[in-house]
Amino acid sequence: EDKVVQSPLSLVVHEGDTVTLNCSYEVTNFRSLLWYKQEKKAPTFLFMLTSSGIEKKSGRLSSILDKKELFSILNITATQTGDSAVYLCAVLHDYKLSFGAGTTVTVRA
């Protein structure tokens, strides 16, 4: 059975802290791993990772994939209250996306 597991399920930090979100997976026919940010309804695309060891960065967010150990991390540095959201990890395998349960990040001022 295909599995995508995120940890922690939730965390609370203060502005300026750094957070690290984890995503492990077990799927058949892996193609890529995607990270999304969900604040109200629609998930917003952050990153797509296909190759191991290549860090992708966008501002204060970065992510990397380890295809040998079957996991990915998403880092957020110098957190701001606007980073408060649910972060979703999804794995594209065959033709479809399987989602993890998400990590709820709350950033307090």
Next chain:
Amino acid sequence: SAVISQKPSRDICQRGTSLTIQCQVDSQVTMMFWYRQQPGQSLTLIATANQGSEATYESGFVIDKFPISRPNLTFSTLTVSNMSPEDSSIYLCSGQGIGDEQFFGPGTRLTVL
């Protein structure tokens, strides 16, 4: 990235009725999908909308309950039939381009009384 619109954005319906949700993308995508997100949960794939043919449903979802159409590359509809309170969810459509990224529409928040 593709821009995806959905309508309605929300609706409140009576049990036993049906609701059709529309999804429009601004550029051609290779694949379109429909997801459900029940309260407090993550996204679950309902089906892949295939252009001009029957949708491909995931385990636990059937055509009689969730009929889907995709008459062309940029438009799809999902109908939630014979609704019950358990169908109260956010329904999202997504489009996947050549590069495998999937982009999501704003979602439809459905409440069934």
